[in-house]
Amino acid sequence: MKIHVNGDAVELPEGTTLAELLQRLGHTPEAVGSAVDGRHVPRAARVARVLADGESVTLFQPIVGG
Amino acid sequence: MDAALLNPTLNPSAWSAYGVTLNSRLLLGTAGYPSPQALHEAIVASGTEVVTVGLRRVHAGTPAGQGGGDNGHIAAIRSALRKQGARLLPNTAGCRTAREAIELSHMARELYDTAWIKLEVVGDEQTLQPDPWELVLAAEELVREGFQVFPYCTDDLVTCQRLLDVGCELLMPWGAPIGSGQGLINPWALRTLRERLPHVPLIVDAGIGAPAHAVQAMELGYDAVLLNSAVSQARDPVRMAAAFGRAVQAGRLGFEAGVMAPQAMAVATTPVSGRPFLL
Numbered sequence: 001m002k003i004h005v006n007g008d009a010v011e012l013p014e015g016t017t018l019a020e021l022l023q024r025l026g027h028t029p030e031a032v033g034s035a036v037d038g039r040h041v042p043r044a045a046r047v048a049r050v051l052a053d054g055e056s057v058t059l060f061q062p063i064v065g066g
Numbered sequence: 067m068d069a070a071l072l073n074p075t076l077n078p079s080a081w082s083a084y085g086v087t088l089n090s091r092l093l094l095g096t097a098g099y100p101s102p103q104a105l106h107e108a109i110v111a112s113g114t115e116v117v118t119v120g121l122r123r124v125h126a127g128t129p130a131g132q133g134g135g136d137n138g139h140i141a142a143i144r145s146a147l148r149k150q151g152a153r154l155l156p157n158t159a160g161c162r163t164a165r166e167a168i169e170l171s172h173m174a175r176e177l178y179d180t181a182w183i184k185l186e187v188v189g190d191e192q193t194l195q196p197d198p199w200e201l202v203l204a205a206e207e208l209v210r211e212g213f214q215v216f217p218y219c220t221d222d223l224v225t226c227q228r229l230l231d232v233g234c235e236l237l238m239p240w241g242a243p244i245g246s247g248q249g250l251i252n253p254w255a256l257r258t259l260r261e262r263l264p265h266v267p268l269i270v271d272a273g274i275g276a277p278a279h280a281v282q283a284m285e286l287g288y289d290a291v292l293l294n295s296a297v298s299q300a301r302d303p304v305r306m307a308a309a310f311g312r313a314v315q316a317g318r319l320g321f322e323a324g325v326m327a328p329q330a331m332a333v334a335t336t337p338v339s340g341r342p343f344l345l
Contacts, residue, residue: 006123032124033173038165040172058123060173064105064139065120065157066095066244066294 001053012051019046021057033060078318081289083116083267084182084214084235086153090115091284092314093155093269095294099303102142108297108307109146117143118155118184118292121174155216157184162197164204171208183208184216184238184271184292194244198225202232209233218271221255223262230266237266238292241283242273245295249279253286260287277306277313284317285325 001016002009005025012021018041022029034041035058041049051057080089094114099105109117119140147154156174161167164187171183187204189197196219205215209232217229221239229237239259242248250256251273260268270283271292280291291314300306 006125027124033121033177035169035173038169040169040176042172043176060121060170060177061124061136062140062177063120063122063136064096064099064143065118065159066097 001051003051003054004056006058016051017047018049018051018057021051022046022059025059027059031061034058035060076319078315078322081267083216083290088115088290090311090314091290091318092280092311093118093271093290093292094297094307094310095292096139096143096298097294098298099139100298102138104303105139105298106142106146107304109143109152110149111304111311112297112307113150113311115150115152116155117147117152118157118294119143119178120157120159121170121177122160153182154178154180155182155184156180157218158186158204161187161204162189162200163187164200164207167200167204168207168211171204171213172211175213181212181214182216183213184218186218196220196240198222198228201225202228205229205234206232216269221252221259223255223259226259226263230263235267236269236289237263238269238271240272241270241279241291244272246273247275247296248273249275250282250286253282256283256288257286277309280310280313281317281320284314285321287321290314 001014002011018034029043037056080087081091090113092112092114093116094109094112095118096105156178158167158170161170167185167187174183175181185204187197187200188194201217201219205217208215215234216236216238217234218238219225219229226237241250267289269290269292270288274280274291274293275296283291297303297306297310
């Protein structure tokens with residue numbers, strides 16, 4: 001299946017969870033925030049959140065701000 | 067030696083945001099500093115107890131937690147916070163709708179481990195003016211979900227009242243557009259807010275460019291100011307941070323002391339009895 005991660009297309013096996021995607025991308029789970037199709041997915045819910053073809057994953061990190 | 071430093075009774079009073087007592091009335095942004103070291107030193111020099119931070123999408127191929135593309139600034143913030151016991155205030159910069167701001171707020175709460183959120187929902191690209199309708203919608207839901215909302219709003223009294231109606235306990239009206247450094251472009255509106263909402267913590271957020279602007283806000287009776295570019299874009303951010311820390315103290319002390327009423331004509335100060343010579 002194909003999903004988008006921060007705008008980039010990524011091919012994943014069917015049934016991949018959000019937690020598995022983060023691991024595959026090399027992210028430390030507590031270092032990023034995650035959303036699927038614009039909806040926040042809490043850290044604790046990533047393991048059970050199975051991704052579907054065409055979904056869009058957005059990951060956020062802390063930065064400076066005003 | 068500064069007399070105020072020697073005599074604590076000559077320091078400005080403390081204030082409170084969502085039940086947290088704060089001695090500093092300066093909230094400091096962390097963007098745009100020339101280096102992490104300058105940022106760290108500016109936070110310390112300002113004496114601030116609240117610093118703002120943001121969130122952004124992870125750049126493709128950049129694992130977070132390994133620098134994450136912020137060049138060490140977040141680490142500098144955390145280090146400075148530890149040094150002076152300051153708190154983080156994450157923002158929702160970049161959001162254009164209530165839905166975006168709500169989702170980002172949830173992420174901020176998770177990543178920064180705080181219920182505080184500086185709610186920004188922008189409605190115009192040139193002025194970065196807050197969208198009052200989306201702002202109130204977002205604030206209402208966030209309050210319902212347990213957030214403690216610091217809404218970045220205009221100085222419109224009715225919008226401010228609506229934000230209070232939905233559960234915001236403080237307000238952050240702009241002084242001028244973000245990053246413009248114009249100061250308080252509508253003192254009448256800010257004064258009106260202060261007079262109409264005497265018991266609500268009010269923070270002038272955005273537009274402050276010089277320490278004199280911060281003094282003006284404090285002399286109007288505002289509880290605090292939030293600024294970023296005025297410090298980060300200064301030739302010497304650390305010295306400017308110190309300048310703002312003192313300006314805020316001076317302005318607040320002036321307000322608490324009671325600024326004299328202006329007079330239309332001169333009023334002689336030296337208590338002489340008429341002219342010195344009757345020639």
